[in-house]
Amino acid sequence: MSSDIIPIRKGEELDLTKIEAFLRSRFHDLPDAPLTAEQFSFGRSNLTYQIKIGDWEAVLRRPPLGPVAPRAHDMKREFTILKELHPHYHQAPKPYALADEHVIGSPFIVMERKRGVVLEDKFPEGVEVTKELCRNISESIVDGLVALHAVDYTKTKLKDITKPEGFLKRQVEGWINRYERAKTDDVQEIEQLKKWMMSHIPVSPEPTVVHYDFKLNNVMFTHELNELIGVFDWEMTTVGDPLADLATSLTFWIEKNDSPLIKKDENQVPITSYDGFMTREEFMEAYSRKSGRDVSNMNFYLTFAFFKLGVISQQIYYRWKKGQTQDERFKGLNRYVNNLMQYAQETARKNMYS
Structure with missing residues (x-):
């Protein structure tokens, strides 16, 4: 397991059945395999997950649980920002899909899963720090x-x-x-x-x-x-x-x-x-x-x-x-x-x- 990935925290689980149905309605070439999810350890605001279906993978972001501040955690706005910026600034993940609150009770974004190193509190093992x-x-x-x-x-x-x-x-x-x-x-x-x-x-x-x-x-x-x-x-x-x-x-x-x-x-x-x-x-x-x-x-x-x-x-x-x-x-x-x-x-x- 990647060091930035953890099992999903208690109380922050996803309804994988509903999410998989949503994904298959949007992407028609997904592998014939069950949807799995794990959570990213970083971040204190929106909840962010790694999701996989066979060899297909993406990132899912949703608002935190409970009441949120007015106009905060606007998934539709964030989706629009990514859609507009990605062609000009490729470091921004490419957004794949936006779901409204009817799927799992809150809106969420599905986007590109980038692979690399996030430096949180230490360097990866084996790196010579100079x-x-x-x-x-x-x-x-x-x-x-x-x-x-x-x-x-x-x-x-x-x-x-x-x-x-x-x-x-x-x-x-x-x-x-x-x-x-x-x-x-x-x-x-x-x-x-x-x-x-x-x-x-x-x-x-x-x-x-x-x-x-x-x-x-x-x-x-x-x-x-x-x-x-x-x-x-x-x-x-x-x-x-x-x-x-x-x-x-x-x-x-x-x-x-x-x-x-x-x-x-x-x-x-x-x-x-x-x-x-x-x-x-x-x-x-x-x-x-x-x-x-x-x-x-x-x-x-x-x-x-x-x-x-x-x-x-x-x-x-x-x-x-x-x-x-x-x-x-x-x-x-x-x-x-x-x-x-x-x-x-x-x-x-x-x-x-x-």
Whole structure:
């Protein structure tokens, strides 16, 4: 079994009979074999599965169990995004089919299953980890983000389902509102942080496609780790400020000497802290050089990005606390939320380029 595949978690099983009937109604050349499914271990939002019928394989994505936030986990929108982007950006999986809620009670997407290496918390066995390898992986991720931001979204239907004007202001207001709806514990100085963000919104550069979750465990490399071949989790994709996308990536780019506030596990060494990986500042400089965009005002974007990550974690913790999921990974997320909000406050107080 691949290290990214696990048996399906309790309570997150699929109705394979109904899914197989749906698949056979859409694909008429499937092998004469039963449908099997396993779950991807990565991801904390939508539920993602590997499905197989004989030698045919695909990926199935569906929303999480229980009530979900308004307009979140929109399978139809994600399907449209993949359909429009894949011809221009082949790292996006090719979508095969979209099912509405009548099949298994919730909508789901069936898409291409890419094969390669996802770097979650360690390198695969047998890989010689060198500074050169780590530097090349860093460059590949920067290149992948720059290439996505170079896609001409006006040649796709994304122009019809997005609204880039006023993107950043809507984002700040929207994520503040999401936090209020999912709030459970009190966080010190959160009101000051919200006011600071609302009063420091910069003028955005020209809009681009924004993935909004472009991080190490959402991308796939060849087995040789020399090429980025897949980018996953497109549910938050839109058209807007590319620097907000860059900052979101950087919130997951942990350095060796970073504050413990943004480290989820004190006992775990993040891959991006290995010798040879770019620092966040080097990542920004490389992005600026390759994209031609000014990154001198990243202090705001990083503050907002850490706040946003805190809100996403809070939403997941809220679902756990309300009994909407039994996944024990989420039990202590409230402490991580508090740490992220503290770090966002610290980031707001300083200017990285002063």
